[in-house]
Structures are given as C-alpha cells and as structure tokens.
Amino acid sequence: MALKYSRQREVIKDFLCTRKDHPTADIVYMNVRQEYPNISLGTVYRNLTLLSEIGEIRRLRVGDGVDHFDADTSPHHHFICSHCGRIIDLKMENIDYIQETAEKDFNGRIDSYSAYFFGLCENCCNLLQS
Amino acid sequence: MALKYSRQREVIKDFLCTRKDHPTADIVYMNVRQEYPNISLGTVYRNLTLLSEIGEIRRLRVGDGVDHFDADTSPHHHFICSHCGRIIDLKMENIDYIQETAEKDFNGRIDSYSAYFFGLCENCCNLLQS
C-alpha cells in the first residue's frame, strides 16, 4: 500500500526498456516529455531512484559524473569508451570469483562488487586509426 | 617547463601521503588550511586534478557522488562500506585476467578496468550484530 501506481513511473520504465544504451535522467526526461509533455524533471529523478531502489532498474555510476540507468537488471558488466563516452554491455564469462578472491584476506563482509572496463569502442578504434 | 613548482601543490601531495584513508577535496582543503591558511579550495581542486593527471596520485570514483584521492598509485583495489562509507585498501591476489576475459568477445580495445567491492567493514559488522 506504500507504493501506489503512477502513470509517470510506468512511462519512465517503459521508455528505459526500449533503450539498449544507458540513458541519463536528463535524456529520459527529454524523451518521456514527448509523450508526456507536462512531466517534471524532478518526477523523472524521483522515479528513477525509486525504481532502482525496488530493483526494477539499475543505476550505473561509471565515473563520468552523471548517473546512467539500465532496465536490464540481469548480472552483466559494462565497457565505457574513453573517447565517445558510450556505455556498452559486455557479454563475458562470469567473474564472480573475484569477490571470493577479495574476501580471502578481508575482515568484514563483502556483498557485491562492480567492475567497469575502459578503452576504445569499435567505432572509435576505427575512427582514430584512419 | 610547462609545470612549475608550487608550494601549495607540494603541501597537498605531502598531506595526501600521510593518509591511508582516501580523503575528498574538501577534507584535503580543511587539513591543508591549518598549515597554509590562505589556500583556496579552487587551488586544492586544481592541484588534485593536476597531480592525478600526471599520475602522482589516483582519483577514486566510488559511487558516493564525491571524488576521493589516493597517494598510493600502486595497483590495488578498494572496498567501500555500505554503512559508514569508509574506503579500505584491499590486499588481494591479482585479478587482471578479468580484463582478458572481457576482451574475449569484445570488438574494440580495453585499456583498463576498475573493480570496487561493497559490503560491511569489520567495525560495522561488529556494530550491527551487537
């Protein structure tokens, strides 16, 4: 009962699901506004935060100073192109044992980890060498 | 010749070397000011950025919205306590092969990666169970 339906939240979630890139709150705002012109930026932020708190989306902090959001909550890692800033999903073998590796000499509890990879995406590789 | 000596930069670097935690620009500012009362916050930011660009220190973006700085530039990973926010150096086996794992199915160039581990530090573990 603490969480009520909201059309705005649904539209935000639906939009995010259509995207394979990892849009920022502002980009979500600009896009959702086309379908829902009165929506406020604050509403977008509030719902993105709420959705990520209940686990329906993921918040990505890739280190560029802006939060990105991902509707794909399945475990996967990301690559960030140092040239164009694009964030790309990585399909790679499970590396969860790095958590066990970290736990070995650590007094405390490790619950999760995040791994980000940096370099040049395919596009920028080609661009820069030609 | 492009880089001239600056007393302020030296003091900032020296202070950072005395710390094993990973202070923010503001904390560096507050501490350095005791020895150097006229220093400006902008100068602290400028020199922390400069020092990390020339590789004398490392900038850490752990996801709490504030940049942290580390005078230890040797390769190592960090643990962030979800409860108290403390950032702790991890002594762990090398896990650089996760980069090779990531490269396998990726078209592009991977130059580096970052790995952060989250959970409860020893202190908070004890605090919360008692």
Place this chain on the structure above:
DNA sequence: TATAAAATCAGTAATCATTATCGATTTTAT
C-alpha cells in the same frame, strides 16, 4: 459510488561538488 488518507505530481528553489574566470603573485629560464 462517495470519501478520505496517503502517495504522487509539477513547478521551482536549494544544495552540493566541481569548474571557470580574472587580476595579482610566484616561478624560472635567460
């Protein structure tokens, strides 16, 4: 179906970290 409590909203102001600007000062090669 009517109603009322609580969640959510739109709009806007406030906050917070960081960066940019600018005239004055300091460094350093000559």
Place this chain on the structure above:
DNA sequence: ATAAAATCGATAATGATTACTGATTTTATA
C-alpha cells in the same frame, strides 16, 4: 634583473541532483 608563463586566491558560474509545497491522483474502505 627581467619577462614570459604558470600558479594563486577569491569568487562567480555550472551542472547534476534533491528538497519543498500546494495541487492532483490513487486506492482502500464505507
């Protein structure tokens, strides 16, 4: 000693995000 260039302190500007507020919407219950 000097002059070009880097750096400084002070402060304004920026940009992302959060907080506030009175109005609107949702929803459980009568």
